[in-house]
Amino acid sequence: MARKRRARKMYGVLHERYPYAHCELDFRTPLELLVATVLSAQTTDVRVNLVTPTLFSTYRTAADYAGADRVELEELVRSTGFYRNKAAALMKLGADLVERFDGEVPGRLQDLVTLPGVGRKTANVVLGNAFGVPGITVDTHVGRLARRFGWTTEEDPVKVEAAIGELVPRTEWTMLSHVLIFHGRRTCHAKKPACGACPVARWCPSSGEGEGDPVKAEQLLAYELAPGREEEYDALVAAAASYPHDPAQPVPYDVAPTEPSAAHR
Numbered sequence: 709m710a711r712k713r714r715a716r717k718m719y720g721v722l723h724e725r726y727p728y729a730h731c732e733l734d735f736r737t738p739l740e741l742l743v744a745t746v747l748s749a750q751t752t753d754v755r756v757n758l759v760t761p762t763l764f765s766t767y768r769t770a771a772d773y774a775g776a777d778r779v780e781l782e783e784l785v786r787s788t789g790f791y792r793n794k795a796a797a798l799m800k801l802g803a804d805l806v807e808r809f810d811g812e813v814p815g816r817l818q819d820l821v822t823l824p825g826v827g828r829k830t831a832n833v834v835l836g837n838a839f840g841v842p843g844i845t846v847d848t849h850v851g852r853l854a855r856r857f858g859w860t861t862e863e864d865p866v867k868v869e870a871a872i873g874e875l876v877p878r879t880e881w882t883m884l885s886h887v888l889i890f891h892g893r894r895t896c897h898a899k900k901p902a903c904g905a906c907p908v909a910r911w912c913p914s915s916g917e918g919e920g921d922p923v924k925a926e927q928l929l930a931y932e933l934a935p936g937r938e939e940e941y942d943a944l945v946a947a948a949a950s951y952p953h954d955p956a957q958p959v960p961y962d963v964a965p966t967e968p969s970a971a972h973r
């Protein structure tokens with residue numbers, strides 16, 4: 709099957725598997741998402757979501773971050789790791805937003821990437837989820853899956869982004885990113901992918917690199933796909949059905965946070 713047709717088929721099947729895929733960072737505004745994305749470096753979204761309620765109620769504007777008490781901010785973000793660097797980054801980010809963008813988070817890629825500590829990955833997360841502008845987020849999962857799927861051989865995230873962008877319509881880029889990240893976290897693990905329990909195995913040239921036995925593979929599934937969590941999965945699918953995916957809009961619903969299961973690799 710030609711690469712583009714195969715890619716679209718795989719995306720369709722994965723979208724059916726994870727119709728509830730969404731940005732797993734909690735946020736209400738572009739600034740909150742920008743801050744949460746900065747904090748998510750080297751840690752899990754679940755951990756970031758534990759600190760942001762207090763953080764966001766304490767620091768409401770870019771000016772608040774710019775004028776933060778460094779020690780207080782460090783304490784608030786400490787549990788996300790690298791807290792000194794992250795606090796410093798948030799203060800710089802706040803100052804730059806105030807100085808150059810009247811305290812508002814800009815809604816254009818070319819502006820976002822000029823902010824301190826904001827690369828294409830973070831910019832695409834913010835654009836896709838807070839502004840409804842399609843963007844492909846090439847994180848570790850998306851890069852790994854795109855290569856395993858045979859969608860690209862590139863390692864450089866910018867080239868991976870371009871290659872994926874050729875295969876899937878622009879309107880789907882944000883949802884595609886979510887779906888790939890969900891699949892990478894739950895099924896197509898870095899170390900031992902659960903190929904025997906993977907819905908796209910028949911189109912995946914890397915099928916067989918992981919656990920091929922369906923029963924053993926099922927034990928590797930993580931989060932809401934883990935054995936024994938079927939009710940949680942069904943509830944998430946039902947929630948997605950009541951908020952049909954509109955590629956032009958940020959995902960408008962908030963689903964229950966998922967915790968890593970013991971099977972998570």
Ligand code: SF4
Nearest residue numbers: 896901903906909912
């Ligand atoms: S078949 Fe295996 S390698 Fe391919 S996507 Fe599925 S889990 Fe990943």
